[in-house]
Amino acid sequence: MDLYAKSGVNLQLARRMKAGLPALLRRATRPGALGRVGAFGGLFRASFPKMRDPVLVASMDGVGTKLRVAVEMRRYETVGQDLVNHCCNDIAVMGAEPLFFLDYLGTGKLEPAAFRGVLAGLAKACAEARVALLGGETAQMPGIYRQGDFDLVGTIVGVVERKAILDGSRIRSGDAIVGLASTGLHTNGYSLARDILFRRNKLRLSARPRELGGATLGETLLRVHRNYSPFLAALRRMGILLHGASHITGGGFEENISRILPARCAAVVRRDAWPVPPIFDLIRRRGDVSAAEMHRVFNMGVGLALFLSSSAVPSVLRAARRHGLRAFCIGEVVAGRRAVRLV
Amino acid sequence: MDLYAKSGVNLQLARRMKAGLPALLRRATRPGALGRVGAFGGLFRASFPKMRDPVLVASMDGVGTKLRVAVEMRRYETVGQDLVNHCCNDIAVMGAEPLFFLDYLGTGKLEPAAFRGVLAGLAKACAEARVALLGGETAQMPGIYRQGDFDLVGTIVGVVERKAILDGSRIRSGDAIVGLASTGLHTNGYSLARDILFRRNKLRLSARPRELGGATLGETLLRVHRNYSPFLAALRRMGILLHGASHITGGGFEENISRILPARCAAVVRRDAWPVPPIFDLIRRRGDVSAAEMHRVFNMGVGLALFLSSSAVPSVLRAARRHGLRAFCIGEVVAGRRAVRLV
Secondary structure (H helix, E strand, C coil): CCHHHHCCCCHHHHHHHHHCHHHHHCCCCCCCECCCCCCCCEEEECCCCCCCCEEEEEEEEECCCHHHHHHHHCCCHHHHHHHHHHHHHHHHCCCCEEEEEEEEEEECCCCHHHHHHHHHHHHHHHHHHCCEEEEEEEEECECCECCCCEEEEEEEEEEEEHHHCCCCCCCCCCCEEEEEECCCCCCCCHHHHHHHHHHHCCCCCCCCCHHHCCCCHHHHHCCCCCCCHHHHHHHHHCCCCCCEEEECCCCHHHHHHHCCCCCCEEEEECHHHCCCCHHHHHHHHHHCCCHHHHHHHCCCCEEEEEEECHHHHHHHHHHHHHCCCCEEEEEEEEECCCCEEEC | CCHHHHCCCCHHHHHHHHHCHHHHHCCCCCCCECCCCCCCCEEEECCCCCCCCEEEEEEEEECCCHHHHHHHHCCCHHHHHHHHHHHHHHHHCCCCEEEEEEEEEEECCCCHHHHHHHHHHHHHHHHHHCCEEEEEEEEECECCECCCCEEEEEEEEEEEEHHHCCCCCCCCCCCEEEEEECCCCCCCCHHHHHHHHHHHCCCCCCCCCHHHCCCCHHHHHCCCCCCCHHHHHHHHHCCCCCCEEEECCCCHHHHHHHCCCCCCEEEEECHHHCCCCHHHHHHHHHHCCCHHHHHHHCCCCEEEEEEECHHHHHHHHHHHHHCCCCEEEEEEEEECCCCEEEC
């Protein structure tokens, strides 16, 4: 064992782990990707012959402390999927089609099981979303991360026709707001959820609270963040014009909706318009959290909000059903100053 | 104070910190960038009218445990610069011109001073490299990071003409290897350096070991990773054809050179061909590290290696001098099987 390994950085192990990557990543590609594992950077052709003025859309994000649940459950694949899907949604709400993805895994000490699990999840989600997994980095950082802990960061790059960029500027008073059902917490609010469920209420991940209908708390908390980008692509193919879209993540309804509202619009969201998944009620009651704070921290069952002419609502709801997605008309746009009113 | 803040996630503070960003980032842009702070993703026009077959080159990386030195020194700006410069080099060695950058800051608890310092460093390095700082994410993750610690991850995207991609395939027996001087450790080998200097030898960051000629250990260890991409762009403008280039980072000479060598080539590197900065001698002697391991872990004073026809060496050395860069002819390519021989 060399001195570097003794100081906590094992280059041999890193090399062995990387050797298995090409097979794992075989399906996580798409036309345009020219990359190969081992190069300093990943390659993707910037030719979009069907577009007049192509614009790249890029976003970088993590999965938050959902990672702590994954580490405690020793289930690593789903957080890999979460990361890809979360990133896809962030650019899908701007109208973009995802093209390629890169990942970063920061660790205290390399754990081969965590590495393989995370990479398998990333590859699976990329293959499902037809996104090329173009590159990544695994950093061994003894002293920064606690033993067994790690952070997981992803970058997505997609493309959109400049005129079709969805920035909310087409939203107008009278528009309908359609909510697409989430699978649960997605990747937000885990610090509060963990504090309430595990620290204050001493529940275990293996607990099966009555409210969850048979599922364990751990399984419920690890449910995979849904990727809505294939559905948004389907709406584009159907010629349905969205006026805006909002990924309900950190900051909840208020922050994520107000950031895309034009200056003279406000949003009214009816809280009784969709069924709130039981995990949120469990957190609210066990933690004595106000309804207002619940909607500021969590998605409450709505992973994505679409803004569109009310006349387009029926066809969007039908399209969602065909996609196996539950969708609800959750509110409307009124005159105002970018406020989000939950009623 | 709401419950989310009590669980360790302070959305109000995050919003206040973000409010200062637009002014800070004003100069960190370039033509093509359409992004605005607050959107779900950053925008960059994918039109490269002077290129026949443009290819995007993307890379994602961190700065390793150099962060621990920055945290202990409470100097955050330089690691921001390190991150941008490191990422630029990773795609410059593939022939690419950097276009835009995104950052991720993962923390246990948000520290406004660290946030401002890091962002100022990122913005400064982006402005210097004419790279657009297109977006970023700051994650509050209580329970994953230790108090005061954070991780810093960056993604760079650049563009290269497909025929000009530098993948090493043009390297041939007889080529010269030119080394470009580093400023010090850059962003590699800090776990070993810290283990030797601080844990085993009980040195302090404020120490001024004789060998360092008056500088403190902390200052020397925080010297900024040099960005070679402007110099490589200058060589392209001069019409100098590189056969390959290698960023000497994690894995040192062996790993970073062998990954670009064609199957029938090997590299001979003469260790006495350049002056090794004193910090490396200090680490080697205080840690009793073998010469072989030093070259596997550290850059030893060579931040980037260029592969080119020996006839082009004089003009490259002259160009480097004009750029204020020290450059050395450090070896040559011979027939072999991708081995890197340090002699």
